[in-house]
Amino acid sequence: MRRPDLLREAAAGSGCAPWRLVRRLAVPSLLLLLPSVAGAQDLERGKAVYDKYCSQCHGETGDGKGIAASRLRPEPRDFTAGKYKVRMTPTGQLPTDQDIRNAIRKGLGFPYTAMPPFDRGLIDDAELDDLVAYLKSFSSAFADPDAQRQPIDIPAPPPYTPAGAEAGREVYERTGCAACHGNVGRGDGFSAPTLRDDWGQPIRVADLTKPWTFRGGGRREDIFRTMSTGFAGTPMPGFHGALPPEDIWAITDYMLSLSGGPQEGDTVEAPYANVVRAVVVDQPIDLAAADELFAAAPPALFPLLGQIVEPGRDFYPSVVEVAVQAIYNQDEIAFRVSWHDMRAETTGHNAPDLPVPSWEEQLAETGGAAADEESGGDEDDFWGVGTEESGEEESADDFWGVEESGGAGDDFWGTGDEGGATTPDKEFSDAVAIQFPQAMPQGVVKPYFIFGDAQNPVDLWFADLGKVARDPAAAEITEADLWTGRGSAAMTPNDAGDVPEVVARYQEGEWSVVFKRKRRSRGGLSFNPSTFVPIAFSVWDGFNRERGNKRALSAWFDLYLEPFERPNPLPAMAKAFGGVLGLEILLIAFVRWRRRRTAPASADAARPATAYESS
């Protein structure tokens, strides 16, 4: 499949600007690699590999400004700073060579960042060493041969126990992790929306309930290391020396208990599903008490991707997965869609048909501020507030004035900012939609997964959380919006169909939106037991200025309605057992009877076909 010789071709074919190579090689190789004549050679080979596999993201000069950089968050690392997140060395020290090798081999939380693992047979161990030497040559920090790079010890982990994990909760709360990571680790701490990394970029706090998304790996040892040494260049502190190892293990286990305990094996797999199973409830579905009803419904976790297929592209959506549950009874069906969001945007509005400027226009709108780091002093919200009118300066939950040092004025999470007042009011609210075909597909043909097509329309159960959950604690029961999609350019409100009821709640960093509708419908889709129904999802994060086609969406998945009654297999099994046994007895009796009648030696009368049929 992959051909290692790709690399040799790359090495042979790479004609690079020679002066850059000279500059790059000269200083550090003189300082570092003087004793070995082969040193320069190594850097040259490292450069060939780098130019083919890394420069498109990390930039030819290692400044992190490669071709893809402007469309990636987090941005590719700028190697000139010598700041590495995943290290065995304590805060303040450079990483060891082995740390850098590991980052390249394992990637950094791929696919939740763009940094892929290079364990794919493309780079052999010798080339990896060359590559590490080349990366180090980008930063003068590595030029000092005496710089301390002393890995910490990771003591043997105590066995994982639920009690230990519970004790870890206390340490977690005491240590102040919640200020950034939220009370139960969902990345919604009060300072989360204000955080930036050392390059001035907004940085998203990790969702501690999802270890499969961790940059530094989600195994116990990995998390211990992350918490001990911190992530250089980010607000994530290291606790080596500040907390005793027992406490670090305890927090680690608490964290892992949030996702059901540590997984076996070398990697942590995301528990994604492709079917959500609706279970039968034998009572009316009361939205005010839906939690109990949903307790029996198995959640299915579906991955989302940024909508980058049609114009209005969303290259770095905020929400990467949704958890879905479904219940039904004779008359009604209900879905609960939930996801983690660092802040509920319940001001402003949202709709599936809102226009989105093209990516280039979005960049232009910010006046190139995205690329202009000098334009400080601008008071506008770097996360992407884009209100035309200026709002109140003082507002109860105005984090912006607090942490903000009047920085770059660029708008990375929400390109498309017209600039404006410092206000927590968002132009676009959070929103969610469940998508179904308008009619049950006959055969294999489905509507186009992005809001349907002209021949095969979809129904969208849409909840604008700025409308249905303006007070997200109230959990008011209202009506959802029903849209018909014949393609994203042909979205129309559907006034004829059965409108679902909806109730939404935001709690501890989690949106939980419950939709309920009649199970059978005159105009739209009916949900019948023992059938598979195509289902898809879209989520809009107002904080990221997502609206219309700029959103996170899923492929088609399936909803399966468990049958009302599970047929009991016992009668059918007993019938089959008796029947087959009876036939056997008849056959044996027949053979014996023939045997007795004929001489034992001449069995030619026995019908062989019968013998085979019975076997």
Next chain:
Amino acid sequence: MEQFNWWVIVPVFAALIALRWRRTSMLTWFAAWWIGMFLVVRYGFTVPVPMSVVKLYMGLVTAALVAYVLTDAGRIREVTEPLAAFMTERRYLPYLAAVALFIPAAVAFGIYRDMTRVPQPPSFARTIHPATPAEPIDVHGTSYDLGTADNPYRELEETDPAAFKARVENGRKIYYENCFYCHGDVMAGDGMFAHALNPIPTNFQDPGTIAMLREAFLFWRIAKGGPGLPAEGGPWASAMPAWENFLSEDEMWNVILFLYEFTGHRPRAVELH
């Protein structure tokens, strides 16, 4: 030859030949062939054979073996004699009872499994490389006959290597601004959004994709994307964008040059008829 699991096929046939040579009884021979054929059909291919097809083949194999046995009275006797002995002779009685109970128990278990199996969603076997449209396609107002169209810049490779290189470089820029999210940083179909997609993005390193396609085919797929597929390609599920919405014709031809340059594959030539 990669489609066969040789380490299954070779031992099976070696065993069958050895049996022939050792002249075992007809019943053993019959059973050995049946099992051997089952192993070959089920595990002999690198691409797993669906169970329905396996059943069909095993039906044929059974019929052939039965026919072979039936053609000769001696063979019939060789097969039936031990079976009849098993069913009648006293010394086999415990074994007979065990077998007689085992078979209906297995059938009942099969029924249990069928009735309690968690149903799986219907699957759709899409045609990965459907035929190109017979009618010329329109891209940004230019009409392309896909039977004869070719990459207008391919010849630069020979005539003007510097211009060719510039186009490949432009293709690289387009690829890493647009395509790698799905097709992956090294074109192995494993980009950061790939895990959320079904069908998954094409792996261009795989010799079964762009290496056996013409550049005009790629041009069609890139310009018209998933929505441009015929029904057998499953246009409703493919996330492949219609790049005519974003890219000029030149840019599409350039990115094609880069796909081949990066993977080291060569496009299939246009057949002139």
